[in-house]
Amino acid sequence: MGNCCSGKADKSLSVNQVVMCPSCQARSKSVGLMTLLHQVKAPLNRSLSDKAYFFCAQVDCDTVYFSLDGLRLNREQVREPVGQKSEDPERTLCYCFDISDAMVSDEIRLTGTSSSKAFVVEQTKIKNCACDIRNPSGRCCLKEFPK
Numbered sequence: 001m002g003n004c005c006s007g008k009a010d011k012s013l014s015v016n017q018v019v020m021c022p023s024c025q026a027r028s029k030s031v032g033l034m035t036l037l038h039q040v041k042a043p044l045n046r047s048l049s050d051k052a053y054f055f056c057a058q059v060d061c062d063t064v065y066f067s068l069d070g071l072r073l074n075r076e077q078v079r080e081p082v083g084q085k086s087e088d089p090e091r092t093l094c095y096c097f098d099i100s101d102a103m104v105s106d107e108i109r110l111t112g113t114s115s116s117k118a119f120v121v122e123q124t125k126i127k128n129c130a131c132d133i134r135n136p137s138g139r140c141c142l143k144e145f146p147k
Helices: 033-039 101-111 115-125
Strands: 018-020 027-031 053-055 063-067 072-074 092-094
Touching: 033 053, 033 063, 092 101, 101 115
Parallel strands: none
Antiparallel strands: 018 027, 027 053, 053 063, 063 072
16 A cells, blocks of 8 residues: 555655646646556557656536647546546545545534544554545545545
8 A cells, every 4th residue: 555645655746746727727736647547548548658647626627637739528528526626525535445425424423533534544554545546636634524
């Protein structure tokens, strides 16, 4: 499993690089090739080269990934629905452990806390997550959880 939530970034990528999505002008963060290789449908994923890619999380934008040289990949070109681009209560928050927004919201409503979030926090501490390839954003999911 990766170090996706440990704060230790892939040195080949300028992790904090932010550019504007060419489709919607939303601030978009860089994402590694490894993420795209696992998220983009075959055979399209085989044609990706090692360059800078960016992830657009804007809900109303069809673009999921793009590059500075004009490549744009939309929702239909990725393997599964992108939770960050949805307002559906069933959307995925944690791709590593299959946790939905509805699941967490129900836990909070019933108990005042989320055992799912506590589980994810514990798993990330012991490096049992794979957000860098499982999460379409290539980043840790913990910021996606309701507070």
